[in-house]
Amino acid sequence: MANEKRMDQVILGFLSHEPMTGYEIKKRIDTSLHYFWSGSYGSIYPTLNDLEKNGLVTKAEDKANARKKLIYQITDAGREALREWLKMPVVKNELRYETLLKLFFGKELGKEGVLQHISDFEESIKKELPFLEMCKAQLNDFCDVEDHRYYMLTVQFGIETYKGYLKWCEEARNFLNSYE
Amino acid sequence: MANEKRMDQVILGFLSHEPMTGYEIKKRIDTSLHYFWSGSYGSIYPTLNDLEKNGLVTKAEDKANARKKLIYQITDAGREALREWLKMPVVKNELRYETLLKLFFGKELGKEGVLQHISDFEESIKKELPFLEMCKAQLNDFCDVEDHRYYMLTVQFGIETYKGYLKWCEEARNFLNSYE
DNA sequence: CTTACCATGTAAGGCGTTACATGATTCA
DNA sequence: TGAATCATGTAACGCCTTACATGGTAAG
Secondary structure (H helix, E strand, O other), X not given: OOOOOOXXXXXXXXXXXXXXXXXXXXXXXXXXXOOOOOXXXXXXXXXXXXXXXXXXXXXXXXXXXXXXXXXXEEOHHHHHHHHHHHHOOOOOEEEEEHHHHHHHOHHHOOHHHHHHHHHHHHHHHHHHHHHHHHHHHHHHOOOOOHXXXXXXXHHHHHHHHHHHHHHHHHHHHXXXXXXX | OOOOOOHHHHHHHHHHHOOEOHHHHHHXXXXXXXXXXXXXXHHHHXXXXXXXXXXXXXXXXXXXXXXXXXXXXXXXXXXHHHHHHHHOOOOOEEEEEHHHHHHHOHHHOOHHHHHHHHXXXXXXXXXXHHHHHHHHHHHHOOOOOHHHHHHHHHHXXXXXXXXHHHHHHHHHXXXXXXOO
């Protein structure tokens, strides 16, 4: 239904950590949330305006810089709205892998083509994994800070599923090669 | 960009197995593809019309039944289009888990709330897993049929990632409980 | 001096879901 | 006879991305 990407909650979430600009929010989405969430400027800026209109954030122009820079800050009402949403049960966890779709219809493609998709997938995962490992290493030193423990959970989730994927790639290859 | 859900390819894919109705396609999406893909009638029927207009499928009315029933069949051109798409590299594999989003902003929710989300997630996975195990058992007897080997790959993927999720749930709980 | 990055925003348009509308058939 | 399932379709509407538009600043 409505609000698939929950941009309002994502923004409130980041602002609950500290005040920042829309640009900075985008950067954090693309790093911290990158493997399980996404969002674009065309969604961030309008949502920031809506949130301000509804009193969930306040906007302040950074006069120190000549550059136009709008720093947003969460209000009490905003924090309350965030908490309200966080308490609610999760509505949707969605995995949509084109790779699996192509494998499912693999007969029309043939074994070689399927193996190629498996290799491509494997490679993409192998490229992503080091980033997550790095995140984990960095977080590891700061787990006494409560926030960091929660980030750690998501990173750990990523690392384990990715490792599972790699194991599956290996097995899938063996499985296919065991025939004919 | 365009065509996120690749309904055209999904339809061609199923029709490459055998002719069927739009209703039947929907059912198969909701079972065979269910844990990594989705699609609605509002998307299936219009796409079927487009495909027919473009000569990728043909439509035949089932006169045997009094009930209005349109059986679609893939054409050579349709099969070729499917193959063309299957050969192309995968564009997007997307995971979007609200659970992870809520965990990431977990500080505002607190440890108990986070643990609740982990339990909810665990439960939902535990509920899904038996279905996949059943699929695997059924497919296992027919792996000499090429198609079934490809279905098996996707099922195996699901089973392994789901088991990984359960392991993570356990670890996540232990991790959180090791603090404070 | 030019590339990369910081920074904000809008408009158009595609995509797909939800909700609605309709009706036959099967099974208990 | 009522519920569930089979079966097809459309319209409205929301959501989000892409592409465009603009310009400052830092670093090499």
